[in-house]
Amino acid sequence: MDGVLLMVxxxxxxxxISTPAMIAASTSEQARDLPLLRVxxxxxxxxxxxxxxxxxxxxxxxxxxxxxxxxGAGKTTLLEAVAGQQPVDKGHVRWQGNPLPPSRRREAIFxxxxxxxxxxxxxxxxxLTFFADVYRRxxxxxxxxxxxxxxxxxLHKRVYALSKGYSRRLMLALGLLTPHPLLLMDEPFDGxxxxxxxxxxxxxxxxxxxxRTLVLAVHQLSDAERVCDRFVLLADGRVRGVGTLNxxxxxxxxxxxxxxxxxxxxx
Amino acid sequence: xxxxxxxxxxxxxxxxxxxxPLRPLLVKELWEILGGQALWIMLLLMCxxxxxxxxxxxxxxxxxxxxxxxxxxxxxxxxxxxxxxVPTFGAFYVAVTLLFPFVAIxxxxxxxxxxxxxxxxxxxxxxxTLIAAxxxxxxxxxxxxxxxxxxxxxxxxxxxxxxxxxxxxxxVCGHLLYGLLVGAxxxxxxxxxxxxxxxxxxxxxxxxxxxxxxxxxxxxxxxxAWIASLSLTQVLHTFEQGLLxxxxxxxxxxxxxxxxxxxxxxxxxxxxxxNKVIRSIVCVFAVALALGLVTQIRLTFDVTEDRRNxxxxxxxxxxxxxxxxxxxxxxxxxxxxxxxxxQRNVLSKLERTVPKVSIRLAGRQSPxxxxxxxxxxxVEYGYGAHSDISRSTSPREIxxxxxxxxxxxxxxxxxxxxxxxxxxxxGGGAALFWFFFGLPLWIALAWWxxxxxxxxxxxxxxxxxxxxxx
Numbered sequence: 093m094d095g096v097l098l099m100v101x102x103x104x105x106x107x108x109i110s111t112p113a114m115i116a117a118s119t120s121e122q123a124r125d126l127p128l129l130r131v132x133x134x135x136x137x138x139x140x141x142x143x144x145x146x147x148x149x150x151x152x153x154x155x156x157x158x159x160x161x162x163x164g165a166g167k168t169t170l171l172e173a174v175a176g177q178q179p180v181d182k183g184h185v186r187w188q189g190n191p192l193p194p195s196r197r198r199e200a201i202f203x204x205x206x207x208x209x210x211x212x213x214x215x216x217x218x219x220l221t222f223f224a225d226v227y228r229r230x231x232x233x234x235x236x237x238x239x240x241x242x243x244x245x246x247l248h249k250r251v252y253a254l255s256k257g258y259s260r261r262l263m264l265a266l267g268l269l270t271p272h273p274l275l276l277m278d279e280p281f282d283g284x285x286x287x288x289x290x291x292x293x294x295x296x297x298x299x300x301x302x303x304r305t306l307v308l309a310v311h312q313l314s315d316a317e318r319v320c321d322r323f324v325l326l327a328d329g330r331v332r333g334v335g336t337l338n339x340x341x342x343x344x345x346x347x348x349x350x351x352x353x354x355x356x357x358x359x
Numbered sequence: 360x361x362x363x364x365x366x367x368x369x370x371x372x373x374x375x376x377x378x379x380p381l382r383p384l385l386v387k388e389l390w391e392i393l394g395g396q397a398l399w400i401m402l403l404l405m406c407x408x409x410x411x412x413x414x415x416x417x418x419x420x421x422x423x424x425x426x427x428x429x430x431x432x433x434x435x436x437x438x439x440x441x442x443x444x445v446p447t448f449g450a451f452y453v454a455v456t457l458l459f460p461f462v463a464i465x466x467x468x469x470x471x472x473x474x475x476x477x478x479x480x481x482x483x484x485x486x487x488t489l490i491a492a493x494x495x496x497x498x499x500x501x502x503x504x505x506x507x508x509x510x511x512x513x514x515x516x517x518x519x520x521x522x523x524x525x526x527x528x529x530x531v532c533g534h535l536l537y538g539l540l541v542g543a544x545x546x547x548x549x550x551x552x553x554x555x556x557x558x559x560x561x562x563x564x565x566x567x568x569x570x571x572x573x574x575x576x577x578x579x580x581x582x583x584a585w586i587a588s589l590s591l592t593q594v595l596h597t598f599e600q601g602l603l604x605x606x607x608x609x610x611x612x613x614x615x616x617x618x619x620x621x622x623x624x625x626x627x628x629x630x631x632x633x634n635k636v637i638r639s640i641v642c643v644f645a646v647a648l649a650l651g652l653v654t655q656i657r658l659t660f661d662v663t664e665d666r667r668n669x670x671x672x673x674x675x676x677x678x679x680x681x682x683x684x685x686x687x688x689x690x691x692x693x694x695x696x697x698x699x700x701x702q703r704n705v706l707s708k709l710e711r712t713v714p715k716v717s718i719r720l721a722g723r724q725s726p727x728x729x730x731x732x733x734x735x736x737x738v739e740y741g742y743g744a745h746s747d748i749s750r751s752t753s754p755r756e757i758x759x760x761x762x763x764x765x766x767x768x769x770x771x772x773x774x775x776x777x778x779x780x781x782x783x784x785x786g787g788g789a790a791l792f793w794f795f796f797g798l799p800l801w802i803a804l805a806w807w808x809x810x811x812x813x814x815x816x817x818x819x820x821x822x823x824x825x826x827x828x829x
Contacts, residue, residue, distance in 0.1 A: 191471060198483075199483075
């Protein structure tokens with residue numbers, strides 16, 4: 093094993109987060125300490141248009157954080173900036189309190205962009221094998237990932253022949269094969285129906301239980317409410333609210349409002 | 360399984376990108392090259408192109424050989440390098456110039472357009488490693504592209520033709536350098552450009568621009584001559600003449616390395632353009648410095664069997680012992696055909712033989728405009744305190760002149776050093792069948808084979824799938 097796989101710090105205890113309830117408890121405890129990732133006043137302009145303006149939020153270990161906003165809110169730019177794939181005008185990212193420069197983000201963060209069909213001419217198996225070989229995954233691990241995201245029926249197909257949903261599953265499988273502690277996913281539920289979203293949510297939950305932290309950019313508020321532990325509400329490149337659904341309800345004074353009501357109230 | 364999920368407790372200073380396995384990356388690049396249509400279509404197009412060139416070259420060589428078989432003198436002028444190899448590989452050069460850029464661009468451009476590059480740059484490989492793997496893929500593609508040309512060599516052997524190993528290897532080496540140069544430019548263009556189409560325009564601007572330079576400014580004096588020397592095809596000309604110039608090889612390697620370095624600079628998406636430009640300038644300066652150094656390398660080997668680029672062996676050995684500097688002053692304009700003759704027959708050979716030689720071009724203007732036109736056409740040879748003048752461009756006249764200046768007698772010609780020549784009258788019908796039917800069929804079969812699912816994975820996963828669904 094090499095690369096990031098070798099970097100386990102043996103002198104620190106590794107907590108086991110076993111249930112979503114424990115995740116919530118654990119995240120609230122860790123929030124008082126150090127967040128896994130801190131995004132600090134990121135700003136980005138294209139010509140005279142402000143895309144991101146002083147965007148700041150924390151990502152807590154083991155949570156699923158939703159970046160919520162309509163199309164054009166700056167979600168994708170924000171994820172790319174956090175992943176180090178987009179230079180920013182201002183702001184930085186800290187990993188457990190220490191600066192994480194863009195050139196080293198890929199050591200801790202893996203970003204799954206939207207609308208990517210990697211290696212279209214290749215069969216699905218070959219794409220999966222490539223990632224598995226790079227990260228030296230055992231065959232059983234690869235098979236588990238294939239099974240968990242439901243890719244088995246299309247393993248023989250070439251990537252260009254996949255439906256949108258299976259294309260998403262492939263991207264998710266690639267993300268699950270990476271060893272990174274933090275996974276950023278842009279619109280991971282686009283192209284899935286309700287049943288499929290539930291199945292994928294289960295997969296993501298299992299992944300967080302095993303120790304991964306997820307940040308999802310989602311524009312469908314209902315999907316986000318179903319999946320995410322906390323939310324960053326983004327509109328016109330500005331953060332309009334951060335917290336759990338209850339935190340946001342308290343902030344807006346809408347006691348039994350859903351995420352849609354809260355988002356409309358804050359933007 | 361459990362351990363690798365628990366990374367979030369690690370401090371960032373523990374993260375490194377180290378020793379990720381290279382094999383999967385190289386295998387991926389190989390499958391990407393083989394998986395696309397561009398390589399196979401190029402190969403199929405190259406078959407008739409190279410085949411027809413080979414057929415034509417063989418036919419013309421056969422016609423010339425009819426007379427050569429009657430006369431030993433005429434036969435000695437028949438070299439397969441000039442008659443068959445260079446024309447056949449000329450077709451390969453056309454294909455590499457016009458078609459190969461599209462294959463090379465695809466190595467990077469496809470990933471860029473599909474978005475896969477954004478995944479690739481996150482894998483635990485540095486940008487130079489990624490570009491090196493892609494350059495290896497380009498090299499592999501060139502090897503595949505060379506199959507029709509190499510099969511022409513085999514065909515020539517089967518027809519009973521003669522191949523000189525040093526000449527052939529040297530010519531292939533020249534084409535390899537040219538292919539790598541085109542490939543590195545294509546990678547750089549694909550790295551900088553937003554789309555594959557733009558990258559193709561940039562690369563073809565280099566390759567076809569070289570043709571334009573060859574046709575328009577070659578043979579012109581002054582600055583135009585320097586511009587003409589920038590043509591990529593200049594790389595090939597020296598090798599086609601049967602010369603292996605160490606300086607040129609090192610220079611081309613430096614330029615290939617420079618374009619690859621530029622491609623690596625422009626690959627990562629998260630770096631500001633200003634930083635990329637600064638790094639690019641550093642790369643360009645480094646390559647310019649390297650080129651400045653390699654121009655000092657004057658070591659050149661004449662690998663031709665007929666030693667056309669060298670004086671006779673006995674003269675060569677004697678000239679190499681001349682201790683004093685030889686100064687040659689040429690009163691000719693560079694565009695004058697006599698200067699080209701003198702350069703090819705005498706000056707370039709002297710430069711490669713005499714230990715201390717300096718050549719000065721005094722006649723920059725043609726006689727019509729030269730104020731001192733009386734001396735135009737003269738070549739002055741100065742050795743030690745002696746000097747002499749000649750208007751000849753033939754070594755038969757100039758070598759005795761030099762021996763006279765040096766005070767040594769002409770050497771006796773070495774016995775058995777005459778080039779016999781290799782006349783051959785052969786029909787090329789079988790070659791045409793091979794290039795128009797046989798080889799394309801094999802290529803089509805290889806294309807089909809490359810598109811099969813990898814067997815071990817397919818078998819294992821099929822078993823699993825069947826088990827789950829029965």
